[in-house]
Amino acid sequence: MKQFVAFISLALVLVSGLTGCSNTWSGIKQDTRRAGQATGQGIEKAGEKIQEISK
Numbered sequence: 001m002k003q004f005v006a007f008i009s010l011a012l013v014l015v016s017g018l019t020g021c022s023n024t025w026s027g028i029k030q031d032t033r034r035a036g037q038a039t040g041q042g043i044e045k046a047g048e049k050i051q052e053i054s055k
Helices: 002-054
Strands: none
Touching: none
């Protein structure tokens, strides 16, 4: 019986850890996407400023 309880406890810990990792990975992907979009917008604005200055 003690082994069964230990096995169930270990399984719950592993499932919780894997769920946490999944959520973290999703957050990393969202942050990366937002950073890429912000970088693209910054490059566009810099290009517009360069065009204004060169006129």
